[in-house]
């Protein structure tokens with residue numbers, strides 16, 4: 329009897345449809361959330377504040393700006409608080425007052441000068457009033473561009489990733505109004521570009537934040553495709569694992585082969601102008617465990633965001649396309665999950681790339697450069713870009729060298745480095761140039777293959793990685809490499825980047841593409 333049952337169970341085991349073939353299945357068994365993030369405050373522009381609104385006053389010095397239209401009793405209560413607290417109203421200063429006057433809350437923010445400081449003032453206002461359950465009126469700006477920049481900062485600063493929070497009451501989402509005589513012109517500026525740019529940054533942050541049991545190469549493609557649906561001028565090409573094998577892309581296929589999720593290459597072209605495109609290629613490792621070269625446990629969870637480069641190029645393309653920018657770009661996501669397992673690639677393996685070059689795998693954890701190698705060669709072969717910028721969470725060394733204030737910039741040509749630095753200054757996403765010295769290329773010389781992916785000879789890691797990537801970009805294509813390992817994630821709130829995924833690169837690449845098109 330017992331034996332018979334056992335035999336039955338065993339026979340069933342081989343055929344039951346729900347018996348997992350491999351320990352990690354391609355889809356999660358129980359979906360952890362069926363919701364989107366909670367709505368944020370919609371951004372509006374108005375001539376006068378809504379009744380009952382909390383106030384954010386943009387200050388330039390300690391005196392309330394003229395013509396903000398506060399009731400006299402409120403104005404004098406706020407002035408008394410300014411004096412009592414010694415508030416100076418310089419850039420970065422912030423004073424939150426609650427239970428004062430007849431408004432739910434007042435925050436005074438030093439607005440400083442120039443677009444970046446105005447954005448940050450907007451972001452500070454958003455974060456100070458995050459939990460105030462009332463509409464918000466932002467006062468004190470008379471110039472249309474200033475209003476639009478503050479609104480842009482507000483949008484970036486109020487981002488949240490809360491779709492996995494099951495709390496009963498969602499956070500406040502009453503509207504925020506930017507109040508001033510120039511409201512119509514500010515709205516025009518907002519609608520033309522900044523609304524799209526901030527929505528694109530939010531998409532990038534969503535993709536970065538999403539856990540890797542929900543976001544793998546296939547679901548990255550599905551979600552990104554949905555974001556581009558119906559946007560004019562956009563065409564999408566996706567190569568799945570079988571297609572990548574057929575085309576001989578052994579490097580990206582090799583990275584994915586330890587995972588039940590196959591690799592993908594996703595190419596989104598936005599053609600808003602004639603001429604050769606600018607190619608933006610992003611590293612898209614949806615989880616980097618290190619593969620058989622397994623990473624240590626502390627911080628491994630953050631490697632769910634090792635696809636931040638891919639998310640950034642898709643965000644930039646979305647912003648350009650939705651705002652109908654007169655540019656031609658192709659954004660490329662090189663997607664794979666880097667997992668250990670009996671089918672994973674081994675140190676010592678040799679793989680062959682799309683272009684026929686061989687790579688000796690010395691570290692399964694130097695996988696970003698591998699997926700980029702195939703992605704770059706395919707992009708150049710099929711799309712013939714005049715220039716290519718790759719962006720990747722490539723090396724811990726870049727983060728060790730530069731900390732969290734700069735992405736590492738590598739370029740062969742000074743003129744290219746200059747373009748990137750210019751876009752960085754305009755967008756507020758900072759870069760610092762690092763050396764591509766020929767001596768550091770020795771790090772990738774292999775004894776048995778054309779090139780190897782890692783070494784232990786003491787060459788600086790970020791430069792060695794850059795050399796490896798540059799090896800696949802012919803000299804006649806202008807090229808820049810951005811290593812964002814130090815900036816893709818924020819450990820605490822910043823005015824434009826709440827704690828968590830930063831969306832780094834979307835603003836920088838959006839700005840770059842608008843000013844750098846085929847000659």
Ligand code: BES
Nearest residue numbers: 691693694695721722723724725782813
């Ligand atoms: N994704 C990591 C780099 C990384 C580390 C990004 C920390 C963000 C935060 C990358 O794939 C990696 O593992 N790089 C190795 C390269 C080495 C094996 C040559 C590294 O930095 O140690």
Ligand code: MN
Nearest residue numbers: 616693694695
């Ligand atoms: Mn790695």
Ligand code: ZN
Nearest residue numbers: 613616634696
């Ligand atoms: Zn990685």
